[in-house]
Amino acid sequence: MPFQLPAEVPLSWYLILSAILFVTGAAGFLIRRNIITVFMCIELMLNAVNLTFISFSNALGKVDGHIFSFFVMVVAAAEAAVGLAIILTVFKNRATLEIDEVSSLKL
Amino acid sequence: MFDVPLFLTFAAIAVACAINLVLQTHPISSALSLVGVMGSLAVLYLLLGGQFIAAVQLIVYAGAIMVLFVFVIMLLNAGAEKRPSRRVLGAAVALPLLFTAAALGAVMITTQIPKTAAVKFGAFQLGGAASIGRELFTRYLLPFEVTSILILIAILGAIVLARKEI
């Protein structure tokens, strides 16, 4: 039997897409060394979570998932403002963006 | 009628951009890949009936947060990562674990979510600005106000951090 595309997108596809994006973000968080890229990987993970919220909101027919992802976006904006300010300060003091070199508290 | 092709197209773009984000060595390429992910996610939100959240995704995420990222990258004139990561061991252990977790998650999703659960385009009508606004200013009023305080604190923090003396 040849593979048949479904007429409508199953809910599980959205969730699997979200899982793939989340894992990609987590992998980037682990293997990258540039602070800014690491920060962007966190944003990618937040986006993946938002997709899950909205898919479930659609499945349950309730608006709450949208509200939650709205709050996630607001928190992400606040986080970006503070995080980028920290990155700027780190760069000013250390002249580096490599996360491994910002380790003077390490024994 | 166009649901499945649209979903597949934009899901493919999102995954490709996400992988590109991780693999690129230059932060600005990563940032633009992330904008690509956000744009395709906005289209998926539209397919899920979330008009308002799709617009907010573009305005707040792609239009403000990512512009700030690009701005900082350009301001610091950040170059590509030069040396390969020293965290090889961590990556070697963590990555297989992560992908196992993802595979487990996928298996759980496919077995737990009923096969009949499908996203019907146009069936979800609550994604407009009116219904979200009503919910946001009644049931979620307290969290909403708390968020505004959070943003105020974030602004103060950013100003303090960006001062010259530190």
Place this chain on the structure above:
Amino acid sequence: MNFYVLSLIKAALVAVVLLTLCAYLVWIERKVLGHIQLRPGPYRVGPHGLLQPLSDLIKLLTKEGVIPANVNTFLYLLAPFLAVLLALTSIVVIPFGPEVEVFGVRTNLGLTDLDIGILFILAISSLGVYGIAIGGWASNNKYSLLGGLRSSAQMISYELPLALAIAAPLLIVNSLSFREMVMGQQGYWFGILPKWNIFAAPFPQIFSFLIFLIAAFAETNRIPFDLPEAESELVAGFHTEYSSMMFAAFFMAEYANIATICFVATSLFLGGWTPLWPAQYGSDFVPPILLGGAGLMLLYHASQALRTRKWDRYSFPVLGVVFLGLAALFLVPALKPVLVPLFWFAAKSGILIFTFVWIRGTLPRFRYDQLMRFAWTFLFPISVVNLLITGLLVALT
């Protein structure tokens, strides 16, 4: 008629008109600036330089597109494409006229109507900065980089007053859809003064309109806020390295942005296609009188025959007849309901576009710190106060 066929026809029409408009905005700008500075402007190609855009197009098409060494080629080529794509996208939600019947087909004048139309415009315009920022960064040139940096900071800063200025009329009309926005501005106070948002009931939105206009100048990188391409400091800013069609794309994006933001201002504050005074006092006859007057004037000048200008001997009679024909079109009963709203929409947008050029010919450029201080210490506070007053008055009434 089939929905897809109709949409394709409308989209093709709007695309052709918008692209021609972009080309002729350059001519209008050069002509108006010329007259402001007491010189004729483009004059050689065609009558009164009317074919200048065509010649510019041929020139730019046939030039070599240089890709400098050490640029990031992919991003370098992506930037102008992105700029022009985003600039042309936002036109889809603008309503040009009411629902009309043409040749037995009922349709809205306008491409589509989204429930979140105004958010859509904000989203697209907030993405517009990427074209400039990427172009500036990918050029690998310090002047381009500074231009890109300035533009991203400037656009983030001016996005705030722009959004707050848009929010105030939303409170009065209670909708995010452009069509409902314009429908909410129909009617006349005392039967004569239009109920446009700048004359709205609890609190006239004249301040929002002015804030919107000022922020729009910054969003479209126009003088007095054209810091990203300040010639005296940055050579040509973000497009220093660009040549040929890539440069033309940036240029076209700028003019498409101006046109779109004027359309948005017209729909939000000036009542869209609503006439300045009610039809029962003869506002329908304004377009034929204006166009017919222009045609008669051209014919009169043709009869005077200014022999020194070679072109005018032929172009004045031809253009005069064309204008008279246009005026006659407005009197055809079948076409009148389509053309009259389009005329009013075009007239209001045209005045706004003229204002853009006029201010370019009048004001000097701001300094960068002045630009930022103006946004954060003046424009942002007054737009918040304006929004609060509007909200309070709407809540009380």
